[in-house]
Every structure is written in structure tokens, then in C-alpha cells.
Amino acid sequence: MIFNPVLLSLVVLLAVAVTLSAVFRRLTLPLIPAYVLAGILLGPHGLAWLADTADVRTFARWGVILLLFTLGLEFSPTRLREIRKNSLILALTLIGVQAGVGCILIRMLGWSWPLVVFLGFVLSLSSTVLVARQLSEQGELALPHGRLTLALSLLQDLLAVPLFMLAPVWLGRYGTGESWGTFAGVLARGTLVVVLLWMVGRGVVDRLFREVAKRKAAELFTLSVLLVTVTAAMLTQAIGMSAVLGAFLAGMILGGTEFRHQVEADIRPFRDVLLGLFFVSIGMLFHPAVLIRYGGVVGVGIAVVLVIKILTTAGISRMLGRDRETAWRAAFVLSPVGEFGLALMAFVPLSVWPDQNDGEIVLGIIIGSLLAGTVLIRFNRSLFHWIHARTVKAGEQSSEGLAPPDPTSFRDQVILCGYGRVGQNLARFLEQNGIPFVALDLDLARVRAAHQAGDPVYYGDATDLSLLEGVGLMYARALVIAYQDVQVSLKILSCRPA
Structure with a gap:
């Protein structure tokens, strides 16, 4: 049996490319290095x-x-x-x-x-x-x-x-x-x-x-x-x-x-x-x-x-x-x-x-x-x-609202993931009804403004389970996602305590 050398090279190339691509995809790595x-x-x-x-x-x-x-x-x-x-x-x-x-x-x-x-x-x-x-x-x-x-x-x-x-x-x-x-x-x-x-x-x-x-x-x-x-x-x-x-x-x-x-x-x-x-x-x-x-x-x-x-x-x-x-x-x-x-x-x-x-x-x-x-x-x-953790003092963290208090200080509160327009409206509603809340947001200027106004808003990534636990996830009455991005919302929902 005689194989066409061009077609044989193409088959080998595709086989190796598919194999390496599958391995890299399995490892959730990009495919460019696989091709190289x-x-x-x-x-x-x-x-x-x-x-x-x-x-x-x-x-x-x-x-x-x-x-x-x-x-x-x-x-x-x-x-x-x-x-x-x-x-x-x-x-x-x-x-x-x-x-x-x-x-x-x-x-x-x-x-x-x-x-x-x-x-x-x-x-x-x-x-x-x-x-x-x-x-x-x-x-x-x-x-x-x-x-x-x-x-x-x-x-x-x-x-x-x-x-x-x-x-x-x-x-x-x-x-x-x-x-x-x-x-x-x-x-x-x-x-x-x-x-x-x-x-x-x-x-x-x-x-x-x-x-x-x-x-x-x-x-x-x-x-x-x-x-x-x-x-x-x-x-x-x-x-x-x-x-x-x-x-x-x-x-x-x-x-x-x-x-x-x-x-x-x-x-x-x-x-x-x-x-x-x-x-x-x-x-x-x-x-x-x-x-x-x-x-x-x-x-x-x-x-x-x-x-x-x-x-x-x-x-x-x-x-x-x-x-x-x-x-x-x-x-x-x-x-x-x-x-x-x-x-x-x-x-x-x-x-x-x-x-x-x-x-x-x-x-x-x-x-x-x-x-x-x-x-x-x-x-x-x-x-x-x-x-x-190695370059910032605890006092500097606290002043920027990067580190929330002890999680046990949050009980029966509502956790707001996001403090934009929707999050702020929900916060006002909860406040008017006497329901405690804590909010997380990645906009540092917004966090500082909220801190100066006396609101319990902290800088943090709500997709991080350890951070959610740090603001009392295990003691929370409810968690509200106030982000527009679907992928971020799904990632928050996928966070499950051990």
C-alpha cells in the first residue's frame, strides 16, 4: 500500500494537532502553544x-x-x-x-x-x-x-x-x-x-x-x-x-x-x-x-x-x-x-x-x-x-475598605454583590425596612464614597468564595446579585461552601 506523502503529512499533522488541542483544552490552556x-x-x-x-x-x-x-x-x-x-x-x-x-x-x-x-x-x-x-x-x-x-x-x-x-x-x-x-x-x-x-x-x-x-x-x-x-x-x-x-x-x-x-x-x-x-x-x-x-x-x-x-x-x-x-x-x-x-x-x-x-x-x-x-x-x-498581604499594612487596608470586619459581626443580613445603581436602590429599600445589609463592589471610588456616607460597603470580588464567607455568607439571610454581566453572576452562583 502506497500513501500519498502530502496527504500522509496532512493526516499526521491533523492527528497531532487534535491530540495536543484536546490535552490543552482539558488543562484549560490556550491552543496557540499547542499548535506551536x-x-x-x-x-x-x-x-x-x-x-x-x-x-x-x-x-x-x-x-x-x-x-x-x-x-x-x-x-x-x-x-x-x-x-x-x-x-x-x-x-x-x-x-x-x-x-x-x-x-x-x-x-x-x-x-x-x-x-x-x-x-x-x-x-x-x-x-x-x-x-x-x-x-x-x-x-x-x-x-x-x-x-x-x-x-x-x-x-x-x-x-x-x-x-x-x-x-x-x-x-x-x-x-x-x-x-x-x-x-x-x-x-x-x-x-x-x-x-x-x-x-x-x-x-x-x-x-x-x-x-x-x-x-x-x-x-x-x-x-x-x-x-x-x-x-x-x-x-x-x-x-x-x-x-x-x-x-x-x-x-x-x-x-x-x-x-x-x-x-x-x-x-x-x-x-x-x-x-x-x-x-x-x-x-x-x-x-x-x-x-x-x-x-x-x-x-x-x-x-x-x-x-x-x-x-x-x-x-x-x-x-x-x-x-x-x-x-x-x-x-x-x-x-x-x-x-x-x-x-x-x-x-x-x-x-x-x-x-x-x-x-x-x-x-x-x-x-x-x-x-x-x-x-x-x-x-x-x-x-x-x-x-x-506582604506589601500593605492592615491600617491602609481598612482605610480603603479592602478588609471587612469579622464575619461573625454580620448576622441575618443581606449580602449585595455589586453596589451600582441597582445595588444602591436595594440598599435604600432594605434600610427603610430595617433589614441589615453588607455590599461588595470592585469600584474603589464608589466604595470610598459609600464608606464616607456610613454604608457597609467593602471593596472585593464577589466571585471569591472566601470573601463571601468573610462577610458572613454562612449567617446571611439572603444574597442578591446586582451585576449585569451574566458570566460573573453565574460564577457567583457556582460558589458553594465546603
Whole structure:
């Protein structure tokens, strides 16, 4: 029996990818590291069951194009206006500081400035996919640190788009000695393309999808989405720009229409399959022997990246007015380098690296930070409480309403989870009827205002069973959930005393 080698390779790839994905899903870990590990295992430097062919790389690049398209859907003009100005300032400050620190440390290795600056920005990026998926599973997206990290990671992704556009000329032609005029010309041409495609594309795309929607044919709608994406990518590539820029603009145009959610649903299967193939191709570039020869260097690099990102994120967030818990928990969540870091590494020519192993060491650091980041995100609350218990005096906790009194002092009271408009109205009703209550909320300003008014409101995460027990859950008359977010409410309901 003779097997077709291409089909055999595809079967092996799918079998290993499915197995690893099932294991990672069982461990509630993100799937990106699973795809990368599949590439490492099956690639030319592993078991050599997969060849690093041009066809694989072509399909893999389309995964990145569709990823940028779906990112564009998140950044319609309406969505951009909704993002608070202080979140944008925080995102810009974080990238600037973290990239700057990274540049200083990397330059000490004696690497060229184009590579140093590029890697500094790459390592400062965080993972939107990892943040959104894992925080959603943990029921934390609606909490203050969840909302903050999602906004910051999306803004970082938006700021990463120019890197996809400029990376080839920055690391290629400019890196080999061409003038700043070449780089400035690419930037100016890119700006002009953005303006023209935006002005022309909005009217054309809107008319197209209105006509398609009238036909009520799902297949026609899906094909139209692919047509718009591929056409935009082709046009930008034809004039010497990156194809991902066109895909991102197409996503932004469709993101401002009423078809956005259906578009995202239709494109997701194509994106996930091709993006998985892209991360497999990234893994195929990595040489496992690097871990044997340079395991210590990779380990130190992972630790340095995580520590720098955690400390800078927590410190800058505090300086810009975020409360202590939100700042630290956001810092742990944003610490791993994101999927865009892996995607951007594909743009680095081998000739730019001082040594052929340097690129694989950096790739190992990024992959390692993703794996370590899953643990930091999973235990972000526990890590904050561990740090908080060792850095804050009991008197400071009490003044901010972070630590409620002894639980036995609460008997026959009603516990209010959330002290927003609904929670405050319920509190007034209970007060008028002589029913004692205690409330928990994560808005520190609201908690302090309530404390000054003499209300028994404390800072805390109501999804934490130990905290509910701390305000007398075992002695409570009732517990009322006053949150709008369904996931948070379900997580509170799942808390059961032992």
C-alpha cells in the first residue's frame, strides 16, 4: 500500500494537532502553544514528518491576514470612540516604556539597531486571544481588570498593525543600508492607501452587502466576505504594501456596518484553521536542540520579559489612577508576549540575526512566555492577594475598605454583590425596612464614597468564595446579585461552601 506523502503529512499533522488541542483544552490552556508544539514536534528539526514547504508558508500567511481582518472588525470608528482616552494614554505609555527598556537590554547584546527596535516593540505586545478567551472562561472579563486588559490588548494590536506594514522595509532594505527616505516613502504611501481605501471602500462594501443580504443566501454572504478580504489584501500588496494592511482596513470598514457579527461568524472557521497552520509553521522554524544548548538563556529571557512587563504595567497603571488590585491583576494578565509577536517574527530575515541560533532563542522566549502567561492569568487573583498581604499594612487596608470586619459581626443580613445603581436602590429599600445589609463592589471610588456616607460597603470580588464567607455568607439571610454581566453572576452562583 502506497500513501500519498502530502496527504500522509496532512493526516499526521491533523492527528497531532487534535491530540495536543484536546490535552490543552482539558488543562484549560490556550491552543496557540499547542499548535506551536505540534510544529516543533513534526517539523524538520523534530521528527521531520513535515517539510517546511512554500505551500505551507503561503497558507500560513493567509491565517495572519484573516487574523488582521477580524482585528479590524473590532476597531470600527464607533468602537474607537468608545475607548476611553485614558486607556489610550496607558496603552501608548506601556508600549513606549516596555519597548524602551527592551531596546536598552537587547542593545547590550551588540545587535543592530533596526533589529533591537523591532524586537523591543514585539516583546512589548500582549495576547488579545489569550486574554479574551481565558478571562472569559474564568468569568473575569466584566471585572475592572478584565475590562482594562481587554481594552489595552486591543489597543496594542491596533498599534501593531504598522509593524506588519513597515517590518519588511525596516528589517530588509533599511536594515541593509538604504536611506530614511525609503522608510518615509513606505510610511507616506501606506497613509495614502489607508485614506483612499477607507473613502472608496465604505460605499462599495456597504452596497455590496446590502444586495447580498437581500438574497438571504448564507453561502453568498460567506463568499462575499472572502472576496472583500482577499481583494483588499491584493490591492495593498500590488502597490508594494503588506497584504495584512488591506485585510485590516476591510475589517474596519465592515466593522462599522450592521453586518459585523455575521461577518465575524462566517470568517472565524477559515481564520482559525489557517491561523492554526501559521502557528504550526512557526513551530517548524524552532530547533529543539536550542533548549538543550541554550536552555538557561531562554529561561532567563522568559523571566526578564515577564518581570519587566509585570512591574511596568502595575507601576504605570497605578501612576495613572488605577486602584491597586486592578493594576496588579492587569499586569499579570498582560505579561505574556502575544500571538502578534509570533506572527511578526516571521518577517525577520535570517541575515539580520548576528548568529543563526539567536532567532530561535528569541522564538523560544516568546513561546515560553505564552506558556508561563497561561499560569499567571489563571492565578492572577491569588498572586495579587499574595503580594497585597506582604506589601500593605492592615491600617491602609481598612482605610480603603479592602478588609471587612469579622464575619461573625454580620448576622441575618443581606449580602449585595455589586453596589451600582441597582445595588444602591436595594440598599435604600432594605434600610427603610430595617433589614441589615453588607455590599461588595470592585469600584474603589464608589466604595470610598459609600464608606464616607456610613454604608457597609467593602471593596472585593464577589466571585471569591472566601470573601463571601468573610462577610458572613454562612449567617446571611439572603444574597442578591446586582451585576449585569451574566458570566460573573453565574460564577457567583457556582460558589458553594465546603
